[in-house]
Amino acid sequence: xxxxxxxxxxxxxxxxxxxxxxxxxxxxxxxxxxxxxxxxxxxxxxxxxxxxxxxxxxxxxxxxxxxxxxxxxxxxxxxxxxxxxxxxxxxxxxxxxxxxxxxxxxxxxxxxxxxxxxxxxxxxxxxxxxxxxxxxxxxxxxxxxxxxxxxxxxxxxxxxxxxxxxxxxxxxxxxxxxxxxxxxxxxxxxxxxxxxxxxxxxxxxxxxxxxxxxxxxxxxxxxxxxxxxxxxxxxxxxxxxxxxxxxxxxxxxxxxxxxxxxxxxxxxxxxxxxxxxxxxxxxxxxxxxxxxxxxxxxxxxxxxxxxxxxxxxxxxxxxxxxxxxxxxxxxxxxxxxxxxxxxxxxxxxxxxxxxxxxxxxxxxxxxxxxxxxxxxxxxxxxxxxxxxxxxxxxxxxxxxxxxxxxxxxxxxxxxxxxxxxxxxxxxxxxxxxxxxxxxxxxxxxxxxxxxxxxxxxxxxxxxxxxxxxxxxxxxxxxxxxxxxxxxxxxxxxxxxxxxxxxxxxxxxxxxxxxxxxxxxxxxxxxxxxxxxxxxxxxxxxxxxxxxxxxxxxxxxxxxxxxxxxxx
Amino acid sequence: xxxxxxxxxxxxxxxxxxxxxxxxxxxxxxxxxxxxxxxxxxxxxxxxxxxxxxxxxxxxxxxxxxxxxxxxxxxxxxxxxxxxxxxxxxxxxxxxxxxxxxxxxxxxxxxxxxxxxxxxxxxxxxxxxxxxxxxxxxxxxxxxxxxxxxxxxxxxxxxxxxxxxxxxxxxxxxxxxxxxxxxxxxxxxxxxxxxxxxxxxxxxxxxxxxxxxxxxxxxxxxxxxxxxxxxxxxxxxxxxxxxxxxxxxxxxxxxxxxxxxxxxxxxxxxxxxxxxxxxxxxxxxxxxxxxxxxxx
Numbered sequence: 001x002x003x004x005x006x007x008x009x010x011x012x013x014x015x016x017x018x019x020x021x022x023x024x025x026x027x028x029x030x031x032x033x034x035x036x037x038x039x040x041x042x043x044x045x046x047x048x049x050x051x052x053x054x055x056x057x058x059x060x061x062x063x064x065x066x067x068x069x070x071x072x073x074x075x076x077x078x079x080x081x082x083x084x085x086x087x088x089x090x091x092x093x094x095x096x097x098x099x100x101x102x103x104x105x106x107x108x109x110x111x112x113x114x115x116x117x118x119x120x121x122x123x124x125x126x127x128x129x130x131x132x133x134x135x136x137x138x139x140x141x142x143x144x145x146x147x148x149x150x151x152x153x154x155x156x157x158x159x160x161x162x163x164x165x166x167x168x169x170x171x172x173x174x175x176x177x178x179x180x181x182x183x184x185x186x187x188x189x190x191x192x193x194x195x196x197x198x199x200x201x202x203x204x205x206x207x208x209x210x211x212x213x214x215x216x217x218x219x220x221x222x223x224x225x226x227x228x229x230x231x232x233x234x235x236x237x238x239x240x241x242x243x244x245x246x247x248x249x250x251x252x253x254x255x256x257x258x259x260x261x262x263x264x265x266x267x268x269x270x271x272x273x274x275x276x277x278x279x280x281x282x283x284x285x286x287x288x289x290x291x292x293x294x295x296x297x298x299x300x301x302x303x304x305x306x307x308x309x310x311x312x313x314x315x316x317x318x319x320x321x322x323x324x325x326x327x328x329x330x331x332x333x334x335x336x337x338x339x340x341x342x343x344x345x346x347x348x349x350x351x352x353x354x355x356x357x358x359x360x361x362x363x364x365x366x367x368x369x370x371x372x373x374x375x376x377x378x379x380x381x382x383x384x385x386x387x388x389x390x391x392x393x394x395x396x397x398x399x400x401x402x403x404x405x406x407x408x409x410x411x412x413x414x415x416x417x418x419x420x421x422x423x424x425x426x427x428x429x430x431x432x433x434x435x436x437x438x439x440x441x442x443x444x445x446x447x448x449x450x451x452x453x454x455x456x457x458x459x460x461x462x463x464x465x466x467x468x469x470x471x472x473x474x475x476x477x478x479x480x481x482x483x484x485x486x487x488x489x490x491x492x493x494x495x496x497x498x499x500x501x502x503x504x505x506x507x508x509x510x511x512x513x514x515x516x517x518x519x520x521x522x523x524x525x526x527x528x529x530x531x532x533x534x535x536x537x538x539x540x541x542x543x544x545x546x547x548x549x550x551x552x553x554x555x556x557x558x559x560x561x562x563x564x565x566x567x
Numbered sequence: 568x569x570x571x572x573x574x575x576x577x578x579x580x581x582x583x584x585x586x587x588x589x590x591x592x593x594x595x596x597x598x599x600x601x602x603x604x605x606x607x608x609x610x611x612x613x614x615x616x617x618x619x620x621x622x623x624x625x626x627x628x629x630x631x632x633x634x635x636x637x638x639x640x641x642x643x644x645x646x647x648x649x650x651x652x653x654x655x656x657x658x659x660x661x662x663x664x665x666x667x668x669x670x671x672x673x674x675x676x677x678x679x680x681x682x683x684x685x686x687x688x689x690x691x692x693x694x695x696x697x698x699x700x701x702x703x704x705x706x707x708x709x710x711x712x713x714x715x716x717x718x719x720x721x722x723x724x725x726x727x728x729x730x731x732x733x734x735x736x737x738x739x740x741x742x743x744x745x746x747x748x749x750x751x752x753x754x755x756x757x758x759x760x761x762x763x764x765x766x767x768x769x770x771x772x773x774x775x776x777x778x779x780x781x782x783x784x785x786x787x788x789x790x791x792x793x794x795x796x797x798x799x800x801x802x803x804x805x806x807x808x809x810x811x812x813x814x815x816x817x818x819x820x821x822x823x824x825x826x827x828x829x830x831x832x833x834x835x836x837x838x839x840x841x842x843x844x845x846x847x848x849x850x851x852x853x854x855x856x857x858x859x860x861x862x863x
Contacts, residue, residue, distance in 0.1 A: 184590035243682045280778075283740070287782050293740045309682065313689050317738040322690045354593045356609070390609050392602040452599050 003141055003344050004102050004113040005337030007149070008091060008129065010069040010172030010199060011304065013037050014334035015098045017106065018342025021349045023153070023335040028101045029503040033331055035098060039090050040064035041081045046496045048510075049097040052503070055510035058232065058517050061224035065090055067201055070173045072132075073124035088128045089488055092135030093495075099136055100497075113138040114341045116333050118174035119145035119360050120194030122415055123427045123456050130455070131485070135492055141344045143453040146171070147178035148189055148357050149336025150302040153327060155180070155187045156339060156353070163297030164190075168282070168323070169333070170311060171303040173199035177281045179289045179296075185352045191289040191388045192360035193281040200238075200305030203271055207234050210262070210270050217255045226253045229518065241267050242309035268310050275314050282318065288388050299323040304330045359450050362387040366412040366421045368402045378422040381414055384448045394449040398463075401434060401442045409434050411446055411460055432460050432469050505538060508550055511557055523560060530556050570611035580619040585612065704736035708746055716753040723766035731776060747777035748789055755794045758801050765801045823857060 005023070006015045012034040016025045025033045030051055040053035041063045048056065048064075057064045065078050071087035078085055095113075102110050117129050126143055133140040147167040154165065162183045169176040176194040180187060211234060212219050222230065230252045237247040241264055250259040286293070299315060301323045306312065315323045327335070342350050366379035385395050401409060409432050416424025434442040447459040460469040512531045519527055530553055537549040571578050576588045589612040598605040708730075715727040737743045750773065758765060774780050786795045827850050834846045 183586050186590045186593055279738075283778060284781070286740070287778075287785065292744075309685070312686055314738065316686055316689045317735065318740050320690070320739060320741075322686060352594055354590075354597060356593075356598055356605075390598075390606070392598060393606060394602070 001112060002102075002106060002108065002110060003341035004099065004110050004138070005149075005334060005339070005341040006095065006098055006113050006115045007146070007331075007334035007337055008069065008095065008115055008117075008132075009037055009333075010067055010174065010201065011037060012172075012330060013094055013098060014331055015102055016334050016338030016341075017102065018338050018345060018347055018350070023338035023342070025331060025335065025338075026098075026102050026105045028097070029104070030507050033334075035094070035101070036066070037069065037091075037094050038064060038066040039068075039080070039085075039093050044496075045081060047093060048506070049094055049497075052507045052510045055507070055514040058225060058228045059510075059513050061228045067173065070197075070201075073122065073126075073128040083491065086488075088132045089135060089492060091129065091132035092492055095132055095136035095138060096492075097497075099138060111137070111139055112141050112344075114142045114144055114337050114344060115140055116144050116146045116149045116337045117454070118169075118171070118194065118196065119147050119176040119178060119192045120174065120196050121454070122196070122361070122425050123454075125196075126454050130453070134485075135489055140453075142340060143455070144337055144340045145176070145178070145189075145192065145357060145360075145454065146174075146333045146336075147176045147192065147302060148180070148187075148355065149334075149340060150300065150332045151178065151180040151189070152187055152336045152339045152355065153332050154300055154324075155182045157327075164291070164295060166282075166285070166296045166299045166319075167302060168299065168306065168315065169302040170278070170305040171199050172201050172305065173197070175199060175278065175281065177285045179285050179291070185354065187353070187355045189355075189357045191285045192358055193285045193288070194360065195277055195281055198274065198277050200303075200308075202274055203305065203308065203310075204231065204235055204238055206270050206274060207238055207262070207267070210266075211249075211260055215256050215258065215260050217253060221255060222253055225517065229253070237262065238267075239307070242307060264309070271310050275310065278311065278314065279318070293319050301325040302329050302332050357391055357452065358388045359385055359391050359393065359454065360387060361415050362417055363413070363415050363427075363448055363450065363456060364424075365397070365399070365446060366410075366414060367399065369420075377420055379412070379420070381416070381419055381421045381424055384446065385450055387417065389450075391454070392449070392451045394447060396445055396447040398443050398445055400440045400444075401437070402439055404439050405436045406439075407433055407436055409442075409444060411444075411458065413456070413458055427456065430458055430460055430469055432462060432467075434462055435464055437464075505546065505550055508553055508557070509534070512553065515557060515560060519560070526556075527560065570614045573608055573611035574615055580622045582616065582619050582623075585615045585619060589615075701736055701739065701742055704734070704742070705745075708734070708736070709749060712746075712750055712753055716750075716757055719757065719764065722754065722757060723764070723769055725766075725768050725772060728769060728772055731773075737776070743777070744785075747779070748786075750777070751779065751786055751790065751798070755790060755798050758798055759794070764803070765798065767802050770802050820857070827854070 002017050004015050004017055004026075007013060014025065014033050014035065016023045018024075027033055028035045028050060032051070035050040036054040038050065038053040038057065040048040040056045040060065042048055042056075053064050054066070057066060063081060065080060065085070068078070068087040068090045072091065074087065076087060078090075095115075099110050099113070113133060115129055115133055117126055121129070129143060130140045147169045150169060151165065151167050154167075164179065164181045167176075167178045167180055169178075174194065174196055175198040176192065178192045179190045181190060182188075208231065211217070211230070219227070233249050233252045237249060240247045241262065244264075246261060246263045248259050248261045251257075252260070296319070299319050299321065301312070301315070306323075306325065306329050312323060339350070340355075343353060343355070362383045363385040364381050364383040367382045369377055369380045372378070382397070382399075384397050385393060389395075399409075399411075411430040411432065412421070413427040413429065414421050414424040415427055418424050432444060434444065443463045445461045445463065447461075449457045449459070451457070457470070461467070509531065512527055512534070516524060516527045516531070534549050534553045537545055540546075573592075574585065574588045575592060576584060579585065589608070592608055593605075596604045596608050711730050714721070715730075716722050721727050731737070737746065754765065770779075779786060783795060783799075831846055831850065834843065
């Protein structure tokens with residue numbers, strides 16, 4: 001049975017399988033490798049995913065959602081038509097679409113998958129990703145860290161180059177840094193660090209803020225449609241500024257009176273705070289691994305946002321060399337996930353490949369803070385698993401009671417690097433009962449086990465009674481009960497998807513509608529008449545005729561788009 | 568069992584041999600199949616590597632001393648090779664990448680080239696001018712650091728460190744760490760010589776730039792534990808809010824006590840019988856309430 005390797009990204013998703021000694025990317029119904037992580041609802045209440053939904057971001061902003069990966073592992077939910085969806089459920093819809101693409105392409109049912117997650121994703125975010133897979137009817141065999149996945153692709157395809165590589169993965173919403181070493185088919189991650197809230201979308205937001213500031217357009221005065229269109233133009237400008245010295249946007253919205261010009265230097269200046277945040281995890285990783293920039297053989301770029309000139313020139317300056325980016329930064333992670341899937345299948349051609357990874361953050365427990373009489377500091381953080389420990393790992397620490405005759409002991413699980421728990425991420429708690437005794441007389445053993453998926457299990461044993469407690473972490477933010485999980489599954493099962501045969505035609509219609517929104521005057525009428533003609537053909541339901549009409553409409557749209565309709 | 572036995576080799580300082588042994592053992596002790604065996608093997612490997620590095624130090628030390636003299640040690644020999652590689656950045660690797668999606672860029676071919684060329688220029692400039700640009704920067708920065716650390720007052724003025732802001736040279740990781748050590752050394756010297764005192768805002772500024780607190784171990788390696796401690800301890804603790812609050816609380820409770828006692832005396836002087844009992848109960852309950860409130 002084939003295992004599917006999936007890159008579930010903030011902006012785009014992709015999937016691949018291990019086939020005949022290499023990772024093979026799987027095209028979606030529109031014959032593209034990248035499926036935008038966008039979910040929408042059409043007029044008939046049917047679910048749309050990918051390119052079609054992305055086009056409808058402009059025309060139907062209230063019925064389309066994007067960038068939901070940022071909310072994984074939180075309670076955040078969004079209205080789509082009459083239903084409310086959490087980020088986990090939306091991700092499940094994208095996964096389901098990828099799964100169906102793979103099933104069509106491979107001609108067999110898929111039930112198992114490997115999903116990549118940002119290395120710096122915390123426990124709650126990882127659990128949410130795993131749950132999304134279950135919702136989509138996939139058994140998640142492994143969660144693999146994105147930079148590690150990328151490292152595998154570079155490692156396996158450049159096998160002869162033993163050495164140390166620094167992987168920088170700047171995606172749509174997250175930034176990861178991993179130091180990886182290759183030798184004798186061993187891929188060893190030495191250290192990882194990152195920033196969970198730093199990605200291409202933040203650069204776009206900074207540019208948007210700058211736009212509102214210089215043009216004097218009030219963000220609140222714009223309609224959702226105008227706002228969506230503006231962001232699309234700004235996104236295009238963000239990409240363009242990397243190859244051009246200056247980009248001009250004339251009149252994106254009615255309220256804008258003068259053309260908006262941004263030069264490369266200005267862009268570099270406004271993204272400076274973000275670039276500063278890029279430097280910190282890099283320095284931390286080098287420091288943790290105890291190496292200098294000289295020791296690194298190559299700096300490898302992964303993730304679409306690394307195409308930005310501002311980012312690349314910063315990296316070039318930091319390391320005094322050109323970073324490598326030989327494989328498409330948008331697809332490399334999904335290929336790595338495909339390799340991991342091949343490893344899981346125990347393919348003979350991957351027999352001697354071994355991958356070792358680390359835990360990128362410190363995991364610990366809250367303990368009493370004696371020196372804190374005012375209660376302002378809160379509890380202290382006692383590390384149990386130190387960051388960059390090689391995984392899987394299991395560590396045990398003993399704790400004791402602090403008050404006379406206490407019968408209850410709370411084990412509060414935290415993740416982070418601060419001495420005070422209030423600055424760290426709360427993962428959940430475990431409550432155990434202990435016999436009444438003097439303070440310090442009762443002890444418990446707390447065992448943290450961190451597995452290859454980056455998921456944490458906590459075991460507690462009360463020494464005097466021998467009673468054990470296992471992993472019943474509750475109260476974690478975004479955690480769901482069994483009942484809620486069932487409810488979610490039932491809700492997702494009810495949803496209707498678009499019939500796959502029509503996907504291509506729908507994509508064309510969506511694209512035409514999108515063009516209609518952006519066009520003005522004559523062009524608008526032209527698009528409109530071409531579209532109605534196509535719809536008439538579609539109603540006649542003659543496949544051959546539809547195919548012909550579709551390619552005609554596509555040509556029309558291509559010419560229109562290349563007429564620099566999108567500035 | 569010693570870690571050499573775990574690795575299945577004799578004691579050695581040959582890193583390549585250690586890695587080979589680890590790799591071959593790793594293939595029969597996979598992390599996902601035998602977690603405990605893997606942890607054991609990995610710990611042995613780490614120790615062996617550490618041992619090898621430690622024992623190999625004398626020769627490396629001489630080398631690194633040479634390196635320290637020039638800012639860009641490898642520049643002379645490698646420069647030529649590096650430059651040729653840079654001119655044709657990806658042509659050599661492209662055949663290995665057969666069948667792989669080669670990185671497309673946003674726009675057409677010509678623009679890709681322009682983009683790439685510009686990056687190469689930056690890399691080249693950094694290499695070629697390295698000795699010149701970075702050495703000039705080094706001279707300028709060190710002389711300004713000397714100025715800033717000429718006496719306690721100047722050092723403790725935030726404005727005298729302004730020149731560190733927005734320096735391109737500080738993007739270079741190697742250069743940055745050297746400058747970081749230079750500044751720390753100057754400050755340590757000054758603090759040892761004069762009355763120890765380093766203003767918190769100055770320290771915070773430098774810390775945000777060089778992450779001193781975070782990389783204390785690196786500083787300790789360079790300057791020794793005592794010096795780093797001396798500098799860190801010379802930063803006065805922030806006067807925390809709760810110290811004052813605690814003082815205020817004590818004053819408040821005393822005042823409340825006085826008022827209550829006054830009230831009792833007045834009651835006592837007027838009517839001696841029931842009101843005494845009543846007021847004692849009342850006062851006691853109020854007292855309990857207040858003290859409970861304040862303790863929180």
